[in-house]
């Protein structure tokens with residue numbers, strides 16, 4: 001912060017360029033472009049691909065609302081798909097049912113930090129001539145078969161909202177891609193349609209990555225692998241402690257997947273009562289997310305009804321995020337687990 005204050009440059013400049021280069025390297029892509037937040041990063045990806053009115057973009061019904069809002073923002077229609085019951089993620093099988101002649105793009109979301117089956121999805125994209133845009137907001141550092149999430153799609157978005165695995169001290173986001181043309185379009189769009197001062201060849205938005213946030217992110221990026229390791233270790237302890245609890249379904253991962261446990265999400269019998277019981281023991285739990293996109297009042301105009309996505313609705317009723325944060329101790333994890341087991345017995 002002192003360095004940025006000394007330079008007096010608060011928009012763009014070296015910290016932004018350095019962070020973008022470091023984040024591109026971290027993600028295994030040629031280009032990263034910072035944006036003001038993750039929702040705008042998704043919008044930028046879609047607009048760079050030419051997404052607009054008349055197009056349909058498929059996304060999972062159980063994602064965070066921002067994924068659907070970004071599609072809406074482009075003028076395209078968000079079309080929802082069922083998540084896979086066990087991975088909570090989009091699969092080619094779940095996508096297939098949502099395709100129409102207007103589908104141009106689909107957005108796999110690596111929900112809770114668990115990577116989607118990315119090679120299968122990429123094959124699906126090629127087979128149907130679709131664009132793939134990863135929503136990597138919850139999975140920075142995750143890998144599928146040794147390759148980083150955020151490097152598979154034609155162009156991909158992430159968020160550095162403070163609670164994400166890599167969090168800024170405020171709002172921030174980024175786009176990652178290997179495609180120089182898509183990268184240029186994002187750079188113009190986030191900067192009022194301009195790459196050269198006072199020359200505007202295209203329309204755009206003001207959604208740059210703040211210089212201060214870039215400076216913070218550059219420092220925090222050095223710790224991300226350690227922090228992800230710590231999340232994985234905490235997750236393993238939960239899984240070990242809770243393995244014999246038949247009322248819970250614990251998060252799993254296939255051998256091809258290297259998840260980063262943005263959240264540790266179980267499916268729980270009697271979730272509401274469990275949540276109240278744990279709150280009484282001083283244990284905060286959260287639900288990601290209680291209302292699937294198709295049942296949100298804001299998306300009523302899409303014409304969906306209760307029952308349209310039974311898997312997403314069942315997950316919304318059963319999912320529970322247990323405490324997981326950098327610095328959580330083994331004793332704290334054990335305390336949570338003991339009380340969960342006590343509740344069910």
Ligand SMILES: *Cc1c(COP(=O)(O)O)cnc(C)c1O
Nearest residue numbers: 037038039064066067137159161
């Ligand atoms: C956080 C998040 C976003 C949006 O990011 P913001 O930076 O808050 O705009 C998009 N998609 C998913 C899945 C997220 O978790």
